[in-house]
Amino acid sequence: MHPALADHLNPGCVDLVEQLMSCHAENRWAKFFGKCNALSEALNKCLGEEFEERRKKQLVEARARKARVKAIWDETKADDEEHMAFERAQRERARAQQNYS
Template identity: 35%
Template sequence: MHPPLTLHRHPMCAEIIEAFQKCHADHPFGKFVGKCTELKIKLDRCFRQEKAVKRKVNFEQSKKLKEKLQSQRKETAGQS
């Protein structure tokens, strides 16, 4: 199972998504017997890579926010 295949939500995987959707359109019965399986595997790998990139970016943002909040707490504690 994969997430919804919307191109604007998965810019890194757009090319593979388009190929996968074309394969499904070109082979309406073949898709059930593995005609598009190779593309599905590539798509899953791409989604994993995309998720890892997003996770890293989110971690960096949360780290910066945590540091900012800690410095603000120190400033407020010093003023009291």
């Protein structure tokens, strides 16, 4: 059993989908005895290949997104550390001035 078949989701398998649907329509009872099995197996193979292509593409995109987010977080962390160091230095200067007074 394959997932819901849509032309826009499975553009490489459209011809196999049409062939399988016409085979099922033409062979109402023979389809239950394996008449359309070869087309069904070819369609399953085609859908599997398209799934793997989409999965690989999504993996590359996810890694790129993750790298961008990590770079932003690292930049934010560096800015925070600089800000905290600046505030620490100001507090130390203020304490030093109070000690001289």
